[in-house]
Amino acid sequence: METLTIAQLGNPILREHATPLSAAQYQEFAPFFNALQLKMLENNGVGIAAPQVSESIRAFIVASRPNPRYPDAPMMEPTLMLNPEITWASESMEKDWEGCLSIPGIRALVNRHSHIEVRYDTLEGKEVKTQMEGFIARIFQHELDHLNGLVFLDRAE
Ligand SMILES: O=C(O)C[C@@H](Cc1ccccc1)[C@H](O)SCc1ccccc1
Numbered sequence: 001m002e003t004l005t006i007a008q009l010g011n012p013i014l015r016e017h018a019t020p021l022s023a024a025q026y027q028e029f030a031p032f033f034n035a036l037q038l039k040m041l042e043n044n045g046v047g048i049a050a051p052q053v054s055e056s057i058r059a060f061i062v063a064s065r066p067n068p069r070y071p072d073a074p075m076m077e078p079t080l081m082l083n084p085e086i087t088w089a090s091e092s093m094e095k096d097w098e099g100c101l102s103i104p105g106i107r108a109l110v111n112r113h114s115h116i117e118v119r120y121d122t123l124e125g126k127e128v129k130t131q132m133e134g135f136i137a138r139i140f141q142h143e144l145d146h147l148n149g150l151v152f153l154d155r156a157e
């Protein structure tokens with residue numbers, strides 16, 4: 001596979017509703033998911049969604065870690081999430097700063113649900129149901145937006 005390029009705002013792929021993966025396809029995409037994670041790490045991202053490298057499928061990686069903007073962000077293993085969904089979202093919202101690899105140099109205050117319950121499949125096809133809060137919940141919501149053709153500026157206060 002050729003090296004991945006990050007689509008920038010204006011590229012119509014960022015405005016598509018990404019296609020769900022069938023469990024039969026998960027392993028087939030394993031090499032792509034490895035390249036996707038490398039691309040995120042290369043760019044010091046805390047997340048990345050497949051449509052950002054022009055692959056319009058419902059998959060993203062969440063990889064919270066302490067960083068200059070969020071020094072107290074939790075440290076987590078980069079986690080690949082397939083066919084991810086929010087199954088419950090709190091009424092309570094929190095505003096905080098976000099950036100995006102597809103919109104370099106711009107930061108904006110974005111309102112997100114403080115707590116969410118989510119489900120996603122792992123590469124092995126196992127369903128995971130879990131809850132998230134704080135910065136990790138924020139990243140999940142930011143990446144899920146990418147699968148639905150939204151970017152954080154669409155929600156900027
Ligand atoms: O473009 C992306 O999807 C990845 C974003 C994820 C993000 C989600 C929520 C809040 C901030 C960023 C990139 O990680 S942008 C780089 C970055 C990293 C840490 C903090 C802020 C921006």
Ligand SMILES: [Zn+2]
Pocket residue numbers: 099100101102142146152
């Ligand atoms: Zn983004």
